[in-house]
Amino acid sequence: MIRNIIIWLFIICSGTSLLAQNRANIWELSYQNYGPNCGIDFNLGYADTFSVIRKLVFFITNSSICDTEGNILFYTNGQWIANRKGDSLKNCNKFNSGYLTDVYYGGEGGNGMSQGAIALPDPGNSNRYYLFYETAESFNNQQYGFTDYQPFYLSYSVIDITLDNGNGGIIKDKKNMHAVNDTLLYGMITACKHANGRDWWIAVHKYNSDQFYTFLIDSNGVSNANKQKVGPLIKPLDKVLDEYFETDNTGEAAFSPNGNYYVFVEVGYHVRLFDFDRCTGLFSNFREDSLPLLEQYDNSPLGCSFSPSSKYLYVSTYWHLFQYNLANTRLTDARDDIARYDYSLDSSHISFETLFAFQQIAPDNKIYMSPWNGNTSYDVIDEPDHPDSNANFLQNGLPLPIYSSNITNFPNYDLCPLASYTADAGNDTTIIKGQSVQLGIPTVVGVKYQWKSDSSLSDTTISQPIALPYSTTTYYLSITDTGTLSSCNVRIDTVTVYVDIADGILHHQNFSKDFYHISPNPAHDWLNIVYSTKDNAELELYNQFGQMVGSISLYPYFKNRMLNVATLPTGIYMYAIKQGRMIIQGAEVAIVH
Structure with a gap:
């Protein structure tokens, strides 16, 4: 018998971890150059809003990370990085230089790129963190005849939190390194933990292409990017109602909390969903929904997120919030329009429509949505794991002390390793010709069994078939954890039944023992x-x-x-x-x- 003894975890946990890392507990928000800004603190288990005087302000790009105690370590708006004290992080000057950063937005008010940065712990060093980010350059798109602004590379810097007396700093020789050198879609940088629960996958999409780049961050550093062509060609312009839209000038991407799905939306009226393999970093099973134009120019998708259980997908446009039940394999049939923006709820204190925008699942298992035009409140999906209206969408559900129009970009820091069911085909044994023997071990719930086809087995799809071999036979068992879509959910074991016939093999020979x-x-x-x-x-x-x-x-x-x-x-x-x-x-x- 050859037994698979690789076990990645001691406590089996779901996409929403039992062992929270608190990395996403502080959300720094809002855009006020003069006066206080605001944020949300989840360290007490609920959304506790606060006002704060700080130098760094956010337009759209917003990334931060906490230590495992829930204390803020650093945060960025894509133009500069603030340390835990709110001062400039050591060696962060010009960390993301480019046309978008230095010219188009200029100053220090923040970049206007959704998911333009993301912070991840270094799997090999508890004092170090990776910050991935994009800027954009101006160029003439001759194919479509317009001036476009796109990232020409995905960059990263490594931050050592022990530098500058514990306030952190970018390591000198690990600043502005390129993980991908190619023209990319605008922002939408997101990440998912590898199946081992330690390393990280990052995914970005090539411009004017059907190609993804994925790469792994592990204890050895950042791997070379893998290229995968999957899904449709994402063109720079998309025609809707005889008018062309630049498809990626805003949008959002998300991995599901359990790591099984990846979705991205952009203003071309499309929702694109894939299965994701946490073992290989590959996408599969592409499906798409083209949103109906319920109101002219008002239904471009902007934000997306998944419920904590990963059973539901939420997509927000300016005016509508859609819920998708992912148990339905046909994405268009899975859509339900659960909310429409209600201006009357805002008209008492503002004279413009705030609308819906970007989404982020929070440590309290609610989904918060930022207003496109800014507001003194965020919208809340209060019960995102419930269907239809039972999800309890609350427009203006979370009052804020200050106007804000952005939201943080967090991955699921708490995603656990895949459950380590061990394949066990049973113990090697010897029988007399004509005898039968039961193989395997009792059934484990959630595991699919498949024995290699053999006429001497009573059933090849159960955990403990009866074997009646006529000669010495090795049987092959593969088990599949049906709770995940990853390739490493399959494990293999073998068992040999020695048949006592003329060849006389009564015991498996092991020359290292008697x-x-x-x-x-x-x-x-x-x-x-x-x-x-x-x-x-x-x-x-x-x-x-x-x-x-x-x-x-x-x-x-x-x-x-x-x-x-x-x-x-x-x-x-x-x-x-x-x-x-x-x-x-x-x-x-x-x-x-």
Whole structure:
């Protein structure tokens, strides 16, 4: 038997972890160059809003990370990085230089790129963090005849939190490094934990292409990017109602909390959903929904997120909030329009429509949605794991002390390793020809069993089939954890059933320990015992009445002994090999004259 003994976790947990890391507990928000800004603190288990005087303000790009105690470590708006004290992080000057950062938005008010940055813990060093980010350059798109602004690379810097007396800083030789050198879609940087629950996958999409780039961050650093062509060609312009829209000038991407799905939406009226393999970093099973134009120019998708259980997908446009039940394999049929923006709820204190925008699942398992035009409140999906109106959408559900129009970009820091069901086909065994034996171990709920097709098995799809082999046979079992879509949810084991026939193999030979090989079987005149042992042993032969009818000593300095059975009657006998009073091997042997 070959047993898979790789076990990645000791506590099996779901996409919403039982062991929260608190990395996403502080949300720094709002855009006020003069006066206080605001944020949300989840350290007490609920959304506790606060006002704060700080130098860094956010337009749209917003990324931060906390330590495992829920204390803020650093945060960025894509133009500069603030440390835990709110001062400039050491060596962050010009960390994301480019046309978008330095010219188009300029100053220090923040970049207008949704999901333009994301912060991840270094899997190999608890004092270090990766910050991935994009800027954009201006270029003439000759194919479509317009000036476009796109990232020409995905960059990253490594931040050591022990630098600058514990306030952190970018390591000098690990600043502004390129993970991808290619023209990319605008923002929508997101990440998902590898199936081992430690390393990270990051995914970005190539511009004017059907190609994804995915790469792994592990203890060795950032891997080379993998290229995968999957899904449709994402063109720079999309035509709707005789008018062209730049498809990626805003939008959002998200991995589901359990890591099984990836979705991205952009203003081209499309929702694009994929299965994701946490083991390989590959996408599959693409499906798409083209949103209906319920109101002219008002239904471009902007934001998306998944419910904590990953059963529901939410997509927000300016005016509508859609829920998708992912149990329905046809995405268009899974859509339900659960809310429409209600201006009357805002008209008492503002004179413009705030509308819906970007989404982020929070540590309290609610989904918060920022207002496109800014507001003194965020919208809330209060019960996102409930269907339809039971999700309890609350427009203006979370009052804020200050106007804000942005939301943080967090991955699921608490995603656990895949459950480590171990394949077990049972123990190797020896039988007499004509006998049967049960393989495997009792059924584990949530596991699919598949034995390699063999006519000697009673059933190839159950955990414990009956085997009736006519000769020595090795059986192959693969098990699949049905709770995940990843490729490493499949594990393999084997078991060998030795059949006592003329080849005489009664025991699997292991030359690193004592072994005894008895042949032939059936025997005629002699039993040949080939063996290797460090201690004296004795072979005793018994008839069907339990009477000893022969014996021979097996000394360590011999490798072969012969027992004369020529005078014994034809029949079935039992042999026992003993060391002292302990029987270390026994089986039946036939004698035929």
